[in-house]
Amino acid sequence: MEDEKADAENGGYCFYGLVVMQDPPRAEVAESVRLCKQAGIRVVVISGDQESTVESIARQTGIVQSDTPVMINGGDLADYSDEQLKQLLAQPEVLFARTLPRDKLRVVTLLKEMGEVVAVTGDGVNDAPALRRADVGIAMGKSGTEVAKEAADIVLLDDNFASIVRAIREGRTAYDNIKGFITYILTSNTPEIVPFLLFILLGWPLALPVLLILAIDLGTDMIPAIGLGMEKSESDIMQRKPRDPAAQLLNWRMIARSYGFIGLLQTSFSYLIFFHILFAGGWEWDVELAVTSPLYMQAITGFFATIIVTQVFNVFACRTAKLSVFSKGLFSNRIILIGITSELLLLAAIALTPLGQMIFGTAPFDAVYLPWMLLFGLIILVCEELRKYLHRTYDLFGLE
Known part of the structure; x- marks a missing residue:
């Protein structure tokens, strides 16, 4: 043990491998996002993940295509007045990272004040306030918590974003x-x-x-x-x-x-x-x-x-x-x-x-x-x- 401790202190590690965990978006999500944009539906990401993760997923799915999307950190939201935030929300590509439940609720409220019809998807307890405030709250049926399901108007049985797009098509x-x-x-x-x-x-x-x-x-x-x-x-x-x-x-x-x-x-x-x-x-x-x-x-x-x-x-x-x-x-x-x-x-x-x-x-x-x-x-x-x-x-x- 003394020798191993000395090796560790001197940086004498042996590299055995690297473990990477990834939760990629489903293959059909990118096409669904494209259909949403084509149908005049704007997708805004409000996530608790860090900025680099949010932007990476948004680019993989086609939500973001420009070089300079609007990226807002939840820690900075308190510094924005409602009018300033509304101006940012009017931009075509908006991403939120490191947000808290109250931040999601505030964004949904402001979007509704801007005259938008807002649908919110979520699966956790922290999504419940935004799901309740939205015009249409959509909870995940498989991975979603009971609190999210109770707060939502619609429950997706397959947890698939593409199902929302199919529902829009059927509704129209x-x-x-x-x-x-x-x-x-x-x-x-x-x-x-x-x-x-x-x-x-x-x-x-x-x-x-x-x-x-x-x-x-x-x-x-x-x-x-x-x-x-x-x-x-x-x-x-x-x-x-x-x-x-x-x-x-x-x-x-x-x-x-x-x-x-x-x-x-x-x-x-x-x-x-x-x-x-x-x-x-x-x-x-x-x-x-x-x-x-x-x-x-x-x-x-x-x-x-x-x-x-x-x-x-x-x-x-x-x-x-x-x-x-x-x-x-x-x-x-x-x-x-x-x-x-x-x-x-x-x-x-x-x-x-x-x-x-x-x-x-x-x-x-x-x-x-x-x-x-x-x-x-x-x-x-x-x-x-x-x-x-x-x-x-x-x-x-x-x-x-």
């Missing part, structure tokens, strides 16, 4: 699908409401009886609308900037599109068919039409069929918010295809079968009108494609 997709669903459903309201208004105010023949309205709302529109709710995301979903937190799900642009544009087109096209059938059958203005008149039953069936056919084209138009529907492929959503098949079968049952004619008061019309109905539907689809093109190219006529 769900939001788009709800808007598409609403837009589609509202469109057919116009050709349902206008006939009653014109019947009451101007004395026009009632072009769409109540039973046929119920057939649209509870029958033909149902499955295609469900299909819109199951639509896959658009290819540019993660290239859009975050929407305004104050944005409404149903806004005036959607109402204008459904009621004032596509809805009016559907109504006009349906009335063209309706009156052409009447005039071709010898009807004249101011001549009363009995609801049991074969000519009237043909005319209302033509009006009803025009709505159904144009809604087929409208459901394709509602599948995308910004991109062309052809970018998804016309046959990629099976539920919508099943819905279109079901509504056309229901139309045939109502218009052509004796039972459907007896219940709904319909009668078959001349097949010469079918190409016109298809043309009207195609016009609606082309108008929507043009609107989306203007939205993509010139940021005009969007529904946001």
Whole structure:
């Protein structure tokens, strides 16, 4: 022992090896960070590790790419006023090292005061205050403490940052699908409401009886609308900037599109068919039409069929918010295809079968009108494609 102690004091060690411990980020994190940046989401690192470690991890994952990111040591945070810290937080690349729980809480609070929507990830007891203060607190399910899980809004079962990005994609997709669903459903309201208004105010023949309205709302529109709710995301979903937190799900642009544009087109096209059938059958203005008149039953069936056919084209138009529907492929959503098949079968049952004619008061019309109905539907689809093109190219006529 005396000899070993003397060797140690004289530096006489024997080198046997070097042990290095490393906890590298997961391989998929860098791609997830890239997607976040592309989607307008800024990633800020607030860590208790030393500065060199924080910057190294941030560079490996792509959070930091510039040569001079803003690096703030937790020990210096007390020297910054709130306004000074807000100016630093406005920079594109900000890193915090050697921070305490109160520092994390302060940074989250200031970000919220700046109008940012803040999501915080964490796994330890020291992360709990920041997780609670954030708009969305995300705790780790495997490695996280019970305190962090209780403070969080969401618990990640796989402790994977990439899961957060996938959740953002799914959330944006769900939001788009709800808007598409609403837009589609509202469109057919116009050709349902206008006939009653014109019947009451101007004395026009009632072009769409109540039973046929119920057939649209509870029958033909149902499955295609469900299909819109199951639509896959658009290819540019993660290239859009975050929407305004104050944005409404149903806004005036959607109402204008459904009621004032596509809805009016559907109504006009349906009335063209309706009156052409009447005039071709010898009807004249101011001549009363009995609801049991074969000519009237043909005319209302033509009006009803025009709505159904144009809604087929409208459901394709509602599948995308910004991109062309052809970018998804016309046959990629099976539920919508099943819905279109079901509504056309229901139309045939109502218009052509004796039972459907007896219940709904319909009668078959001349097949010469079918190409016109298809043309009207195609016009609606082309108008929507043009609107989306203007939205993509010139940021005009969007529904946001």
